[in-house]
Amino acid sequence: MASALEGTGVRSLAMAGPAVARDRSSARRANLGMVLRLLRDDGPRTRTRISEDTGLPKATVSNLTAELLDGGLIREGEAERDRGTVGRPGQTVEIDGTGVHGIGAEINVDYVSVLALDLKGQVTAEERVPFDVRAAGPDAVLDTTAKLIARGVERLRRDGGRVVGATLATPGTVDLATGTVTYASNIGWRDVPALARLRERLGATAPELHLENDAKLGALAEYVQASADDVRDLVHVTGQTGVGVGIIAGGQLLRGTGGYAGEVGHLQLVPSDQLCACGRRGCWETTIGRGALLRYAADPGDMVWDPMVDLERRLAELRDRAEAGDARTLDALRRIGDNLAPGIALLVDILNPRLVVLGGHFAYFGAYLLDGVTAQVHERVMAPNAGGCEIVLSRVGLTGTARGAALLALDAVYRDPVRAMNRD
Numbered sequence: 001m002a003s004a005l006e007g008t009g010v011r012s013l014a015m016a017g018p019a020v021a022r023d024r025s026s027a028r029r030a031n032l033g034m035v036l037r038l039l040r041d042d043g044p045r046t047r048t049r050i051s052e053d054t055g056l057p058k059a060t061v062s063n064l065t066a067e068l069l070d071g072g073l074i075r076e077g078e079a080e081r082d083r084g085t086v087g088r089p090g091q092t093v094e095i096d097g098t099g100v101h102g103i104g105a106e107i108n109v110d111y112v113s114v115l116a117l118d119l120k121g122q123v124t125a126e127e128r129v130p131f132d133v134r135a136a137g138p139d140a141v142l143d144t145t146a147k148l149i150a151r152g153v154e155r156l157r158r159d160g161g162r163v164v165g166a167t168l169a170t171p172g173t174v175d176l177a178t179g180t181v182t183y184a185s186n187i188g189w190r191d192v193p194a195l196a197r198l199r200e201r202l203g204a205t206a207p208e209l210h211l212e213n214d215a216k217l218g219a220l221a222e223y224v225q226a227s228a229d230d231v232r233d234l235v236h237v238t239g240q241t242g243v244g245v246g247i248i249a250g251g252q253l254l255r256g257t258g259g260y261a262g263e264v265g266h267l268q269l270v271p272s273d274q275l276c277a278c279g280r281r282g283c284w285e286t287t288i289g290r291g292a293l294l295r296y297a298a299d300p301g302d303m304v305w306d307p308m309v310d311l312e313r314r315l316a317e318l319r320d321r322a323e324a325g326d327a328r329t330l331d332a333l334r335r336i337g338d339n340l341a342p343g344i345a346l347l348v349d350i351l352n353p354r355l356v357v358l359g360g361h362f363a364y365f366g367a368y369l370l371d372g373v374t375a376q377v378h379e380r381v382m383a384p385n386a387g388g389c390e391i392v393l394s395r396v397g398l399t400g401t402a403r404g405a406a407l408l409a410l411d412a413v414y415r416d417p418v419r420a421m422n423r424d
């Protein structure tokens, strides 16, 4: 499989951007980041071309690439003749980073998982543990999360790798500055200082830790895939117990002032008086989330309601019924689509994205949803042809959130490569 970052033309991830150069040392670090991002975004090239592309003097590029080579972040590639030149072909350099890893840890309603990616976007560690997160409470959940992270870090370090950071993904609203999950209704967390408690458990060997909302990280993972087609504006809508929305606008993850942008699941968008986990009634997610899907498709007592049965088995059962033409299941999926469309049309009207990516159970039942939702969105949106927006199904599947979390951890390397090198 091709790596996620290779040749995707990603201009910048959420936080990538030149560091502010205050002195010689920080100017050097900013330049190292610029060269590394160029190689990531536009592929292997000679030092001469790096000099042309960045405007840095050749001698400076020579020093910078030597440092990146020495730090194990790039390697010598194929020989290539520079454009418009005759004579000896130049040696190209390209991203290496096979020994540099970022970790994504995801706390979901139904499981805890950890996934590591190297700088080239290859999966280097992966573990998923089924978990009743709401029932277990934060302490037990963070115990398991810390164990999974520690195990991943230990394995990667034992093989000589460097772990540059880990991002914890949780549902709900999070305070990035303090690392606190402020309110996650579907797992019942309120004001949980998740990062501080993780650090306590991981001790001195902990990698640098960050916290981010799961839907935003899912959007990042989708963006890395979609940016290969030069997509810069994308909305990711994922159906799980709740409904998460992550927005990429102009190639940047939209966070808003406090990091709360995208809380669309608790808007009242279609008529409903169903009680929501947040305590209010009629939230959008009560009409399209997993609870709605089960309620529409079956009566309590049906095996698809049984929390003791693995979620994938229950969803597969519903898909089997749909494939067999079961009227109630098909009607349930039609209702989910009818409730999904007005919210997506609203997002398209406000944000004019190039892509809306449907994830979670929307992707799982995509064959039954996509045409109906697309037709309704085209009908509702003010702009002609839905403003050029295409609605597609997620290609990253269940691991999307953890991948996005690992990508965000790796993004630190592109902002300041020195952090990932052996020295300093």
Ligand SMILES: [Zn+2]
Pocket: 265, 266, 276, 277, 278, 279, 280, 283
């Ligand atoms: Zn709600």
